[in-house]
Amino acid sequence: MSQKLLLKNDHIPGINTLEVYRKHGGYESLKKALGMAPDAIVEEVKKSGLRGRGGAGFPTGMKWSFLAKPEGVPRYLVCNADESEPGTFKDRYLMEHIPHLLVEGMIVSSFALGANTSYIYIRGEYFYVLRILEKAIEEAYAAGLLGKNILGSGYDLDLYVQIGAGAYICGEETALLESLEGKRGNPRLKPPFPAVKGLWDCPTVVNNVETIAAVVPIIEMGGDAYAGIGIGKSTGTKLISASGHINKPGVYEIELGVPVEEFIYSDEYCGGIRNGKDLKAVVAGGSSVPILPKHLILKTAAGEPRLMSYESLGDGGFATGTMLGSGGFIVMDEDTSIVRNLYTFSRFYHHESCGQCSPCREGTGWMERIIKKILDGKGTLADIDLLWDVQSKIEGKTICPLGEAAAWPVAAALRHFRHEFEEYVKNPQSIKDVRHYYRLNRLEMA
């Protein structure tokens, strides 16, 4: 049984209330943090080796130390709870069950950064979670954990929850800031980075929900102890949203470094593939990271077992590797059609492109239409090459990473499963067979 830091108490009834949360050691980290110097907290986070849990994996302590601190200008901490990546639902679980962990993390982090106003930006579809968070914040205000002079330390903090209107793009940090300012959620050009010019042109740190929650155990146990968990530069624990054709889908907290094979097949985690089928492919970190076939997800190209860590999943670059990303672990069994799956992803990115810069605005729709054409049995071999060319024209040419997020899945599907596309083109009947199969399957399940 691996160690749990964030979800150790999630099974306790009533843990979403302040009373029960405090009974189980809640807000002890806050008391400890308020007795420390803000810089010492940043130092602890640096020592812990905590990396951003939203997808990019940038060291959090370093991000915090980049924050510009000009005199007389307010600083802000913004929590990115706009979790919209298909396959990722860990933040929702955390906020729904232990909202006070996030609130406590927000207070500690804001104190460390010297922010007196902080925001939680939550996606529009999580409306019921908004209610849960608002209740938690209300309780915290009533108990003197928020507002003026928190626990007699002289530190003031106001925490607000802002709800988005349901756009994937608002999970991109600068688009999130635009949206928070009340504007259209278009990403900004960088530089300037938010650490220098963020919310209302003031220095701002934007962190994922899980990152901020992880600050609580770091303060509780100390940065060095936290760094002792995990493997190499992937320290601590990570929430993984496991979904797809597995026996036990759900949110799991793992110590980074668990072998992928163990994660999929052990009863502690996913419990193996549903209906005793064989594994075909895995999308390891949310829909935007490259898909990997069975032989590459279980072992690296060099034959080493692949581990759930930033380095091991990234081993081999995009040719034979992938990314840990946000931890949206989507497992596909042997019956899955990769082309159909890719169509779903591409449709999503087409729908969510903000339309600001041309490669992504026009390219995402184009890719979706080419894949649809292949799925309709009207594709040609030239279409497959065209698809590759279009994705290569998007990648790296856009303002924000949405362009890459749209291009990577297409590139990886073509890289590892080109034969499936060719099969669909050469033998359109096989698509019908697949459809037929799905229809039968659905009927059986019903």
Place this chain on the structure above:
Amino acid sequence: MPIVTIDDFQIEVPEGTTILNAARMIGGDLVPPAMCYYSSLKGSGGYCRTCLVKVEQGSAKDPRPMPKLVPSCRTTVMDGMVVRNETSPEVVEARAGVTEFLLVNHPLDCPVCDQAGECHLQDLGYEHGKLNTRSEFRRRTFEPIDIGDKVKLHMNRCILCYRCVKVCEQITDGRVHGVIGRGDHAEISTYIEQAIENDFSGNVIDVCPVGALTDRTFRFKSRVWYTKPVEAHRNCDKCCGKVRLWYKGEEILRVTARKDAYGEVAKLENGEAGWICNECRFEKKKTSDWVIEGPAHIDDHSVISAHHYESPEGERFGDEKLEQAALPHGEKVERGVGALNPNNV
């Protein structure tokens, strides 16, 4: 002052200059095309991605290359920076890609578009695009709408450069139009098709790089290359009053602001952009309203100059020659008409 090298040309530029503006100071073919950047509009640029360039050396201090292509209109130069534009195959390829993307949903209705002949997208397609289109899907379409009684919006042709949004934000008060929707269904629109009522709203026509926003008083009156541009001015209490009149015979068909070599509204002596008011643009269509300064300079590469002034061989064109040049299979096929054969127009 930082010294920057662009395509092996060196230039010393003031601090804070962007790569694009540094390239414009050198001039010539190494200037990246810009569809959305507009020097007189603050915060414009960065959207269209046609001006992407490769930075081979970040600066003298930190000589590492930049990992991705950067938008030259929004990247400031550093001392010792080495930039590759036309000499980098990667940039040429990326630009062809962007051009293709811009044309994926563009209707290519140049034969009935008023902008044809002075359209930046035509120039871009001609200079940086590929011969064939590879997209065979239905293009997204919108109905044209009237934004007030003077401006027509053809959303089909729009490339979402955001220039008109910035004009309304920065030089008119009370912005009522912007972008609604997202992705390739995003559109420029006014809220519930409200008219833009503002003295300077006509400038959205001048900044539009394509034929999305056109002058309703000029629509379908004439192809631009049959009109003769003349510089003129009048005393106007609202604007600078310095304009370009477009004559056909004795009649003034339209009035626009003066444009510079990059198709932007030309700067006045005081360095400000020469925006003109709606009264000058739409109301004053008699020669007696204006003091004529003389024929406007039109760049050689423009199709507009082809039929009035000098042919590339230096031969002057008369009216009969003009007719002749418009004949099918004529020898005078000029640049700038894009994917369509100019002789079919």
